[in-house]
Amino acid sequence: MPIPPNTPAVDRTLLRDDVYRRLRDAIVDGTFRPGEQLKDGDLAAWLGVSRTPVREALLRLAASGLVVALPGRSTTVSAIDIQVVRDARDVVAAMHELAVREVTGRLSEQDVDRMRDANRRFAGAVASGDVKAALEADEELHRIPVAALGNQALEAVIERFDPLIRRAERMRFGVxxxxxxxxxxxxxxxxxxxxxxxxxxxxFDIWHSLSIDDTEADT
Structure with a gap:
């Protein structure tokens, strides 16, 4: 078949990242529960993509600790491990502490206003019991100083470990x-x-204050 000229190529990076985010969010929000087996064929059909970006996303999720991958056997959603969450919490807390310290005095008035707006939406979501909206507003608020700093290494660390905390945090939002x-x-x-x-x-205290009771593990 003739290939149409001047057709832009599909951005595989965007596709790969989108698949990763969709799977990550499904684990964080409890759509996929701890211990549940994830089959790349089923996931590919669900997302309407080939198996390749799904497999790449599962590898990234394994590196973050959200799934356990046994090559040639199975991939399952990881249990919530108390110590793993605490370790991730300590690292992420330090990253946010650094970001805020470096950008204080440099954030624009618009950035500060955006943080206030995010906190208003966060408060409203907490009051109404909308956990999903609360977590989204919370993430938006904390992302503003991080984005303003522009430290890619710091952003990569947060991206890797933040989902572990969000998954555990979701269970305690009413508290x-x-x-x-x-x-x-x-x-x-x-x-x-x-x-x-x-x-x-x-x-630092905002992130480091997150605690997970022993009774909440492996759920």
């Missing part, structure tokens, strides 16, 4: 959500005031 609204407001006020040390300390 921790309202307190987080106040912590967010304190963080934003300190950033707006140019208090880099204080803002960085609060940013």
């Amino acid at each position: 921790d959500g309202r307190a987080s609204v106040n912590r967010h407001e304190q963080l934003i006020n300190l950033i707006e005031a140019g208090d880099a040390k204080g803002a960085a300390s609060v940013a």
Whole structure:
């Protein structure tokens, strides 16, 4: 068959990243439960793609600890391991502390306003019990200082380990959500005031305060 000229190639990077995000989010939001087997053929059919980007996404998810891959055998959603979550929490907390310390005094008024708007939506979602919307608003709020810093190494670390925390955090949102609204407001006020040390300390505490009870493991 003749090949049409001047046809732009499919951006495989975007496809690969989109498949990864879809599978990651399905694990984080509980669509795929711990211990559930993930078959690349079924996932490819579900997403309407070939098996190749699905297999690549599963490898990335394995590197993040969200799935356990046994070559030639099976891939399953990982159990929630308390110590793994705590280790990820400590690393991510340090990354957000660094980002906030470096960008305080440099964030635009528009960025600060966006953080306040995200926290308002976060508070509304917590009040209504909308966990998905709350997590999305929370992620948006914390992404603003990280994006402003522009440190790709720091962003890569957060991208790798944040989903482990989000999955565990989702289980405790009714407990921790309202307190987080106040912590967010304190963080934003300190950033707006140019208090880099204080803002960085609060940013660390927001992430490091996440705790997972032993009874919540492997669920």
